[in-house]
Amino acid sequence: MTHHTITTSIGDQLIERKHEIANNIFSALLDAYPTIYVEARRIESLPYFEQLIELIGEGLLRGENNLDKSSQWGKEVGRLASGQGVPLHLSISKSSLYKKVILEDIVLHNEATLSKEILLQITNDIDHTFTTMISAFCEAYSEYAEEQLKISEEKYLSLSTPVVPIFSDLAVLPLIGQVDEVRGEMMAEHVLLECKKLSIHKLIIDLSGVYEVNPLFQQGIMKLIDSLKLLGIEPILSGMRPEMSIEFVQMGINISSLKIYQSLNKAVENHENEIV
Incomplete structure (x- = not known):
């Protein structure tokens, strides 16, 4: 054979x-x-x-x-x-x-x-x-x-960027830690979807838990702010430390048109006063 x-x-x-x-x-x-x-x-x-x-x-x-x-x-x-x-x-x-x-x-x-x-x-x-x-x-x-x-990563990001409703038209986004490019992209997508789901008109972005600011963080925040505006949602900043505001200025990022409060409590109090 x-x-x-x-x-x-x-x-x-x-x-x-x-x-x-x-x-x-x-x-x-x-x-x-x-x-x-x-x-x-x-x-x-x-x-x-x-x-x-x-x-x-x-x-x-x-x-x-x-x-x-x-x-x-x-x-x-x-x-x-x-x-x-x-x-x-x-x-x-x-x-x-x-x-x-x-x-x-x-x-x-x-x-x-x-x-x-x-x-x-x-x-x-x-x-x-x-x-x-x-x-x-x-x-x-x-x-x-x-x-x-x-x-x-998606589960972590959704947990680390919770949109917390305070009033029927107001919610808070407490940011903690660093925001890199990946988290910045996913953060914006997650937050926008949550805001739309909650039908809010204003979102307080609380920065008191952020201790290090880098260009990626700034770009991520500004992208989120611009996206919120396009949806007709007013972005509000709270908890920004002086050195953080200086870094924003040095990067040429203009946030003067936004409402900025020293603390989250101040931002919420101001909203309550506006309602009254």
Whole structure:
């Protein structure tokens, strides 16, 4: 039998017996990771293993690696595993077990016709496929980590920039800490949405919790102020320390048209007097 005939025969075998091999993979996982895998997960796991075996079988049949499909499989399984909280190193170690089971099955059913040269070539082909899958695993984990970081940042920013209603038409935005470029962008978006939701006409931006002013902070504040004006909401500043006002002037930012109060209490008192 020629090299090509043997490899295509093995490819056919893998596809025909994919369900059995998939079960063997899951059984190996049960033995290797008894605290993670339980028998109840077998049914939901088998389709992914069958897809993997079919990919490898098709590659041997055609004599080429299904790099696109291999990458797609790796990404899909990587997203699933990362979403379930499975550590990346564990996913990679499990892929070694998948490969071991598949190669052992090939040797077991083709021992009479499988030369060392052909086995080496098949092992190299399968290794190449798994390398592509592992790369896609890592990419999926990286994307998931970035998504979770963004979600965490959004939650933090929404908590760190609360719009607190005081009266039906007045709310307060107490700022604490630094405002960098990312927080500045998200702060403006979050605050504007909250103001619209609350249907307020005035927003007091309280700066008493800000102890360091930098250009990014100033740009973020001014962008918020300009955006509030465009929505017909009057921005009011409170709690600005003298050194902060000097830094605004040095940056060439004109805030003289805004109502500015020494403290939040003064700003609220003034609003009460206007109502009376």
